[in-house]
Amino acid sequence: MRFIMMRVLHSVALLAGVSLLTFLFLRLAPGDFFADLRLNPQVSAQTVAALRASAGLDRSLPLMYARWLKSVAKGNLGFSLAYNAPVAPLLWGRARNTLLLTGVATLLAWLIAMPAGVASAARRFGIADRLIGGGTSLLLATPELLLALGLLALAVRTGWFPSGGMVSVAVAGLSLPAKIKDIALHAALPVTALVGGMVPVLVRHVRASMLEALQAPAIRAARAHGITRRRLLFGYAFPAAANPLVSLFGLSVATLLSGSLLVEVVMSWPGMGPLLLEAILSRDLYVVIGAVMFSTVFVVMGNLAGDALLYAVDPRIRTRS
Amino acid sequence: MTYVGTAASETAWTRAAANGPLLEVRRLTVDYTAHQAATRAVSDISFDIAAGEALGVMGKSGCGKTTTALAILGVLPNTASVHAGSIRFRGRDLLSLGESELRKVRGSEISMIFQEPAIMLSPVKRAGDQVAEVIRAHSGKSWRDCRREALSRLAEVRFDCAARVYAAYPHQLSGGQQQRVAIAQALACGPALLIADEPTASLDLATQLEILDLLQDLRERLGIALLVISHDSGVLARVATRVIVMERGTIVEEGEIERVFNQPRNAYTRSLVTVRPSLRAVADNEPRPQPRLEEPLVKVRGLSKRYGPRRWRKTFSVQALTNVSLEIPAGSTVALIGESGAGKSTLAWCLLRLEPPDAGEIYFAGRDLLKMPRQEFAAIRRKIQLIFQDSAQALNPLFSAVEVVSEPLDIQRLGAKAERRARALDLMEQVGLRAAWADRSPLEFSGGERQRLAIARALTLEPDLLILDEALTGLDLPIQAEILDLLGELRAARRLTYLYISHDLNLIAQLADEVIVMHEGRIVERAGTGELLRCPRHPHTQALVGARVEI
Numbered sequence: 001m002r003f004i005m006m007r008v009l010h011s012v013a014l015l016a017g018v019s020l021l022t023f024l025f026l027r028l029a030p031g032d033f034f035a036d037l038r039l040n041p042q043v044s045a046q047t048v049a050a051l052r053a054s055a056g057l058d059r060s061l062p063l064m065y066a067r068w069l070k071s072v073a074k075g076n077l078g079f080s081l082a083y084n085a086p087v088a089p090l091l092w093g094r095a096r097n098t099l100l101l102t103g104v105a106t107l108l109a110w111l112i113a114m115p116a117g118v119a120s121a122a123r124r125f126g127i128a129d130r131l132i133g134g135g136t137s138l139l140l141a142t143p144e145l146l147l148a149l150g151l152l153a154l155a156v157r158t159g160w161f162p163s164g165g166m167v168s169v170a171v172a173g174l175s176l177p178a179k180i181k182d183i184a185l186h187a188a189l190p191v192t193a194l195v196g197g198m199v200p201v202l203v204r205h206v207r208a209s210m211l212e213a214l215q216a217p218a219i220r221a222a223r224a225h226g227i228t229r230r231r232l233l234f235g236y237a238f239p240a241a242a243n244p245l246v247s248l249f250g251l252s253v254a255t256l257l258s259g260s261l262l263v264e265v266v267m268s269w270p271g272m273g274p275l276l277l278e279a280i281l282s283r284d285l286y287v288v289i290g291a292v293m294f295s296t297v298f299v300v301m302g303n304l305a306g307d308a309l310l311y312a313v314d315p316r317i318r319t320r321s
Numbered sequence: 322m323t324y325v326g327t328a329a330s331e332t333a334w335t336r337a338a339a340n341g342p343l344l345e346v347r348r349l350t351v352d353y354t355a356h357q358a359a360t361r362a363v364s365d366i367s368f369d370i371a372a373g374e375a376l377g378v379m380g381k382s383g384c385g386k387t388t389t390a391l392a393i394l395g396v397l398p399n400t401a402s403v404h405a406g407s408i409r410f411r412g413r414d415l416l417s418l419g420e421s422e423l424r425k426v427r428g429s430e431i432s433m434i435f436q437e438p439a440i441m442l443s444p445v446k447r448a449g450d451q452v453a454e455v456i457r458a459h460s461g462k463s464w465r466d467c468r469r470e471a472l473s474r475l476a477e478v479r480f481d482c483a484a485r486v487y488a489a490y491p492h493q494l495s496g497g498q499q500q501r502v503a504i505a506q507a508l509a510c511g512p513a514l515l516i517a518d519e520p521t522a523s524l525d526l527a528t529q530l531e532i533l534d535l536l537q538d539l540r541e542r543l544g545i546a547l548l549v550i551s552h553d554s555g556v557l558a559r560v561a562t563r564v565i566v567m568e569r570g571t572i573v574e575e576g577e578i579e580r581v582f583n584q585p586r587n588a589y590t591r592s593l594v595t596v597r598p599s600l601r602a603v604a605d606n607e608p609r610p611q612p613r614l615e616e617p618l619v620k621v622r623g624l625s626k627r628y629g630p631r632r633w634r635k636t637f638s639v640q641a642l643t644n645v646s647l648e649i650p651a652g653s654t655v656a657l658i659g660e661s662g663a664g665k666s667t668l669a670w671c672l673l674r675l676e677p678p679d680a681g682e683i684y685f686a687g688r689d690l691l692k693m694p695r696q697e698f699a700a701i702r703r704k705i706q707l708i709f710q711d712s713a714q715a716l717n718p719l720f721s722a723v724e725v726v727s728e729p730l731d732i733q734r735l736g737a738k739a740e741r742r743a744r745a746l747d748l749m750e751q752v753g754l755r756a757a758w759a760d761r762s763p764l765e766f767s768g769g770e771r772q773r774l775a776i777a778r779a780l781t782l783e784p785d786l787l788i789l790d791e792a793l794t795g796l797d798l799p800i801q802a803e804i805l806d807l808l809g810e811l812r813a814a815r816r817l818t819y820l821y822i823s824h825d826l827n828l829i830a831q832l833a834d835e836v837i838v839m840h841e842g843r844i845v846e847r848a849g850t851g852e853l854l855r856c857p858r859h860p861h862t863q864a865l866v867g868a869r870v871e872i
């Protein structure tokens with residue numbers, strides 16, 4: 001219990017630190033939301049100053065931070081100048097879309113990578129290993145952007161998949177199953193792009209830790225006891241190889257929110273990516289900070305989840321006396 | 322006690338028993354291939370094992386004894402292959418069997434136990450399940466039946482509380498318990514031949530006896546043939562009836578064990594048989610003159626240390642040291658003996674300030690170690706060096722040998738770079754390593770050579786006190802003897818003081834002036850070496866002295 005308390009306290013301190021740094025850096029960067037207005041000769045300097053003052057941008061950093069904290073306490077996370085609305089609901093809607101995309105992609109990527117990595121390690125330098133190794137190298141060498149654009153081109157040429165957005169125009173009139181189908185069709189391409197980016201890295205990790213686990217003396221002993229090859233791979237080596245993979249899984253949860261920014265922008269998926277991009281370009285201060293905070297929360301939770309999972313998976317950690 | 326054997330193997334058994342030996346190895350030759358160059362590990366050896374017989378294979382490490390065992394089971398590493406010869410088991414040629422046929426033989430008809438049970442059991446599976454796995458692999462019974470059978474196998478290897486052992490993970494068991502689980506695995510399917518590769522080398526003496534006794538008992542009760550591999554004639558004398566002696570891949574001597582041990586014909590055999598120092602010989606010696614000095618080099622007063630419960634978990638706390646006081650005179654050798662968990666290593670760590678003690682005082686050359694500020698202690702630390710048991714793990718494999726030795730100089734920035742290298746090479750030669758090997762990785766040395774390297778490294782800063790924490794454990798006996806000689810020479814040449822920590826009284830008896838026996842964190846006896854061996858007073862010491870594996 002005390003351990004968990006400590007972890008929560010650490011996390012809160014971490015969040016406070018990250019928010020402070022983000023504030024500081026955004027303030028240090030030149031310009032603000034009204035910088036473009038200032039260039040407009042038809043708008044007087046007084047008007048711009050008044051606008052800045054009404055948005056609270058003329059305050060000192062500590063004061064701004066304090067007001068932001070107050071807003072966080074209220075559950076608003078500040079105010080978006082571009083959308084003229086509180087940040088929290090805005091972010092939450094977008095984050096949900098991103099999570100849908102990245103969650104499905106992460107799950108799929110692991111489901112593909114685990115058997116592929118095991119098969120690759122089962123016969124090192126065998127045919128399967130060479131094929132999988134070649135495939136992952138190719139995918140690794142392909143920039144995610146190129147992959148996304150290629151898929152987009154495919155969608156446009158063939159018309160099999162919608163080429164952007166998350167729902168069809170007429171979605172409101174559809175029944176629930178039809179709605180789900182519609183979203184799935186829209187999600188297919190971005191998910192594929194994300195999976196294509198994740199799988200090669202995961203396969204290499206699975207393969208490497210399986211190879212290491214297969215080297216263990218315990219495997220040699222089990223072989224000498226006549227354990228079948230299948231059990232050796234899945235009953236002995238895979239559990240032994242799980243540790244680094246579980247940690248990796250925790251990390252991949254941590255990047256759920258930020259992982260798909262590029263793909264979302266290219267495929268115009270209404271997630272955090274486009275929102276964050278616009279917010280940064282227009283210096284919509286609180287939206288940027290809010291997005292960073294969301295990601296930080298995920299990093300912290302991902303790590304906690306990884307630790308908890310490790311605890312569940314590895315008896316050496318679980319039963320340490 | 323009924324072992325489930327299929328009808329087919331019963332007939333094979335009777336047929337083979339009528340026709341000849343259980344296992345017949347003929348002109349076996351095994352090569353290791355590395356970088357396209359083949360090294361012969363086993364060359365042209367032949368031997369038989371009859372049903373129910375116990376054959377010992379003796380030789381130094383690297384003589385090909387383990388390779389032979391792995392070849393019989395068909396589990397040689399990828400780099401090794403059988404070059405020529407045949408291995409017949411119950412009339413079948415094992416070398417001509419396919420992998421899936423061979424798998425059925427492994428673990429059911431021929432099974433094997435290994436030297437280090439700690440790493441030979443899967444760390445993430447319950448001990449009992451690992452036994453059940455073996456039964457499952459050979460019988461196709463339901464998991465429930467396999468588990469039940471595994472539980473009864475555990476009871477057969479003398480676990481009082483088999484159910485508890487079943488549910489334990491290997492790291493929760495002691496070395497002896499792990500080895501017994503491994504034996505239960507090997508016996509799970511009622512094999513006709515059990516290969517035991519150094520089954521006791523990593524265990525303490527009392528446990529060694531227990532395991533050997535168990536093996537002997539299994540042979541007598543179940544009629545299992547044994548192939549016991551060991552470098553230790555004492556171990557073989559306990560279990561084997563016949564012995565073959567291997568040197569560099571060939572059999573140099575073979576015969577009934579009494580004949581071979583009492584009248585070895587071969588000089589190599591003689592060196593193996595006589596290397597074990599007789600405690601009695603030491604005990605009969607006059608006590609060595611004690612190099613007494615006015616001020617002992619190390620003085621420990623009332624040292625206590627408790628490993629507390631971990632911060633956030635309910636765990637046991639262990640009283641590792643209780644009011645321990647001792648003195649180590651300069652230039653002497655003190656042996657600290659006790660079973661694992663007696664607090665020996667904790668004491669060493671306290672001396673090096675790697676663990677803070679709860680109470681007590683430690684003086685080194687008259688200065689209070691514990692109260693000294695950190696910077697001052699850094700200078701003292703150079704004077705106290707520690708040598709570990711497993712040099713393969715203690716030395717950085719990415720360094721070359723000469724870097725391993727010169728690193729302490731590099732850290733302390735003593736002398737120019739070329740000077741440090743020259744000094745390291747000089748030290749390597751002093752401990753009996755060739756300077757030509759300077760650029761090899763530590764892993765390319767044999768166990769004994771590597772321990773010499775560790776000694777050279779410890780000597781670079783010219784320490785006064787050398788703490789040897791199980792520094793000889795795990796090495797072959799002849800190698801242990803060589804290192805012991807080296808330590809003796811170094812002590813004379815450099816006026817070193819040794820604190821030798823071990824569970825094993827045997828070897829150190831030659832070198833030690835004084836023996837301190839620890840048990841559960843307390844010193845239970847201390848005496849001059851000869852005196853202690855002649856009349857051990859504390860029952861625990863008596864057990865340690867009596868537990869020696871006698872030929």
